[in-house]
Amino acid sequence: MAAFSANWRFNKADYINNTPSRRDGTSLTEERITRRVGMKFLLNVSWNLNIPQNTIATAATYYHRFFMLRSFKRHHKYEIAGACILLACKTEETMRKISQVSSSCAKFARKDLSPYVKDEGEIEHWSRTIKKKEPMIAATLCFDLAINKPYKVLLDFVKTLKGVEKNVLQNFASHAWAIINDSYLTPMCLFQKPETIASAAIYIAAQMMDLQLSINPSNGLLWWEITDCNVRELGICVQEILDSYRIPREEEMSPDVRENGSINPSGTVNDNLNREIINSGSTTPLMNHTTHVETRNGVHTPYDNPSPSITNGVTPAQDDEMEDGQIVEDEAANGKIEDDEMDLG
Template sequence: MAPQPDQSPAPAVNGTTAEEHPPIGPPSGLSVIRTQYSSEQSLRQMLKNIGYDEAREDTLRLKGVQLIDTVRQSLQLPVRTFDTAAIYYHKFRMRFPSHEYAYEDVALASLFVACKAEDTIKKSKEILCAAHNLRQPHDHKTPDDKVFEPQTRVIIGLERYILETIGFDFRVQYPQKLLIKMVRKMFPREDASQQEEGKQFLRVAYDMAIDIYKTFAPIKQTSFTLVLAILELTSLLLDTDAEKMRAFKEAASWHSEKAAVFETLLDLLDLYTQFPKSTKIGLRFELKKLMDVKIEINNLMTREKYQRYQGWCDRCAPDPHDTRSLTPSSITSPATNPSLSGTTSVKRKATSTEGTMRFVFDADEARKEKALVDRYFIDEYEEHEIEVEEPIKEPEPRHNSRNTHPPHRGMQGDHGWPGYHRSSRHGLHNDRHRSRRGHGY
């Protein structure tokens, strides 16, 4: 006789058997979906919300990225760590007003987080020590110095805000690697006569790939768009043969759009014409050359009917007069630059939601979860009309107070007159018809 199968229930898993399913309930917390790129219009709206002062903030943006680059070179970190730190720095500054923190602290904290993200581990004291030695070379210190203890706590505190700002989305584009491949395609190694020209072209293009992180282009465009714009601008500045750029003229074949390439080109040219001393390329070429290239690109965009910014909506555009702070503060003010005292403070924005914030990267899963949660939190009402007959009350008959009711107290002898307020102020009580002094009949 064959053995009977075991009919015993399955072992319990987490307190429930296999036949029983745990109750389905709403997941706790608030789900947030982070996007890797933003448009120029959305960036301006974010800057408007924090009271962006254009003249002041541009200077702080350039100084912060320059500090990240110099410290990165001092610590001999790869360029991809610089790319990641610069993007973290831009995203943090678009969320918090600059008067709530010191830009130096945020720049070093962004580099600290980028070292962890790119697996180029550096301690916070090492980063602070390198920045101190660059700023004060006559006062050389070591990372073990106790003077860096307060600043270390500041950097670690800012790390949390940076992670929350980027939404734990560590995706960052690295255009330098793609740039080298495209330059090799333009100047093949087999042709020895073009090697020197290719090296000169790469020197300018590679430095331009560093300067582009001093703009908001890396958080607006993809790696292919950045590289195509760098190649186009470098060829225009160096007067490179147009035949070498023919393979990169069609932006669609390189996963990009021509309008996005033009926008990135003008972002770079605005940087070189307005802040040439804060860049690596701005001082290598004359201002007239840069302006001629800018005019040429603007004319080309006008002929091909491209806008300055891709996907710009005039009806949704913010008022340009509101993008500046109403009360701009001085950069050297101790109240607005906590780095002078070695401290910083970032105010956490109050939110109306409660619970743990969770960051979701799959949009479809987030929509399914939202549909599931709405079943428990959305109140649905149904309207019903019910006809109800109400009996009409008969009006009560009026009674004559002269016949039915006794006279009101205080109205004796004055039937039909309203009640009179008696007062003992003038002595007698029954003095209604008595004349006052000076007011006789």
């Protein structure tokens, strides 16, 4: 695998063709499913512990980076997810005890949604596992644990918007915030800069609300120049996010998509997308150009949140992993921005 740069950007061709899991015989489609199932577990555990979204994003980034350097066949996705949560809590100074993380991991690993897991032996097993995995993950990540995330870029941009009613601004920011949240279900953070992901979320949210993005009158900058984003990279990122909302169940995939493991395997962007993004810097209202994104409570979340299963650290069959369990409802699932994370002034 080609060496990654100091800012941890990976070559997407390596993800498609040359991850450790791929070298161990796992197909791209299988890895994508396994990665997503592990992320659902990470989210369910985090929401259960009321962990802030900023810390969840850090844990998700650790998880995605780790599995670009290590194989899913050699490390269980749930164990790594649990250890990433604890490591992120320490990095972001989010106070959660290892006993809390272990108990929540045990709860969702066994699909037991009762308030407390009473099997102390199972909780102790998770505690030992997380203690063992956490330093290994930190070492694999070269102890480079500070993560730049798209949220600050989004909030800084929102503060530049003038002449927009505060409730509209809040709704727009919540839409974009939720889209950023959703992006962590995929390994997008490995290939795109935080500025690009934030800009893509801004663009999609603006389309959903028919919100006009214009040239900043104070400095004459186009909106994507304010976020320091390359328009071509922005177009690719927008398409990847929209594709992630349209991923069908594996059994409904065409043979070509099943083989390539992507709705858009060529990585090309809608021919008109870059031009439309450029035009969004004018006074023309943005319209939804490619797909209608349905919303729930104003924000769409693309995946259900099944409670995962695990049996003594043994990976269940793929079919079992894809079974739907009880959905965990949480404000984070709807992309709600905590009061201390957002101040529009």
